[in-house]
Amino acid sequence: MKPIYQFFAVFWLFFLPFTVISGDNNKNLIFKGCASQKSPDPTGAFSQNLNTLFTSLLSQSAQRSFASTTAGTDNTTAVTGVFQCRGDLPAAQCYDCVSKIPKLVSKLCGGGGDDGNVVVAARVQLSGCYIRYEISGFRQTSGTEMLFRVCGKKQSGDPGFAGKRDTAFGAAENGVKTGGDGGGFYAGQYESVYVLGQCEGSLGNSDCGECVKDGFEKAKSECGDSISGQVYLHKCFVSYSYYSHGVPNISPLSDGEKRQHTQRTIALAVGGVAVLGFVIVCLLVLKSAMKKKSKYDSY
Structure with missing residues (x-):
């Protein structure tokens, strides 16, 4: 029986993590806006201020849906930025959404400091939140642009x-x-x-x-x-x-969570059936092997 226990230990370790499918749509990328201008950053001060800004915004996103802050005191390297989450997202989902953006800024806009330059302004908009930042003195944009x-x-x-x-x-x-x-x-x-x-x-x-x-x-x-x-x-x-047949029952948290729950339920159900079928096949193979071993032992 010991080999059977070993088989189940390996099975649960490697297959269960793949039976859940995430349906969270609050982090879908809507658009990105990147300034064409990059600022030389030989001392790394701009990059440091930008990282400090992101850390501050992320921390605040766990308690509120909007915040604006500035990192740095030198007018040449100070960075001002804001984050905002959609008004129907609870704090945990807001934080989760905002946490995805800092890496996206570097990935989508480049100029993350690795090449000695930093993009002077950027905005990354996800379906549930956004972050935008700009270097001190950057051209102001009309609110209705x-x-x-x-x-x-x-x-x-x-x-x-x-x-x-x-x-x-x-x-x-x-x-x-x-x-x-x-x-x-x-x-x-x-x-x-x-x-x-x-x-x-x-x-x-x-x-x-x-x-x-x-x-x-x-x-x-x-x-x-x-x-x-x-x-x-x-x-x-x-x-x-x-909606031609009337607006469906849309909860304050949006349909994303409903879809996520449904997809997880379907995934677990499908995964459960696959698990059961796999176990049955393996047990049949094991049973057949044991029969053959008994047959050979009898000679």
């Missing part, structure tokens, strides 16, 4: 689509003005349209409303009659989706 947009397929077939969409947009514009915890945030629906808007925490209520309004205007002009769209401005972002 459009950085990125995604439009879905055209035409819903619903003659009332445009009216429903515009009403939902208006609700979001008003909703973000009363949002809290690191910037205005609103997620809701009007009939068949689900809409979301969020501002960077540095914006006041009035400015937030204006930024989101501008975002929806850009969504209408850029996406036309698309049934879904996402528009990212420098200081806010908006998204909307039309």
Whole structure:
């Protein structure tokens, strides 16, 4: 029986870790913005300040959804940066999302100090959070400058689509003005349209409303009659989706967790069946080998 115990020990060690599939979509890359300019960093001061900035932002992401800070006191090497998480992410998921970005900055933008240069400004936007930073004195960008947009397929077939969409947009514009915890945030629906808007925490209520309004205007002009769209401005972002059969039950934590749970359940079920089948085959082989051994022992 001892060989059987050894077999099971090896089996559990090497096969169980592969039976769970992650479905977390909060860390999907949406876009990256990298300044073309790189700053010489012969002393490594800029790189050190950037690392300090990332460490500070990551630490704060465990308690809040937005923070802005500066690392360094020398105007030539000081770095200012912010992080923000989507307003419906709990602290643990916010931290997990933000923790993925520092390495992505170097990977996607280069100039991580290894070549003696550092990119003077960058932004990496994931589906659940973003980090942006800039060297002191870098050119300021308008809060309503459009950085990125995604439009879905055209035409819903619903003659009332445009009216429903515009009403939902208006609700979001008003909703973000009363949002809290690191910037205005609103997620809701009007009939068949689900809409979301969020501002960077540095914006006041009035400015937030204006930024989101501008975002929806850009969504209408850029996406036309698309049934879904996402528009990212420098200081806010908006998204909307039309559901012909009505908006599904979307939890405050988004459907990502639901999909993750479902995928894990399916993976475990499939993995369990595979485990059972593998065990049965191995036991049959072992049984056959033992029979042959007994046969040979009888001679």
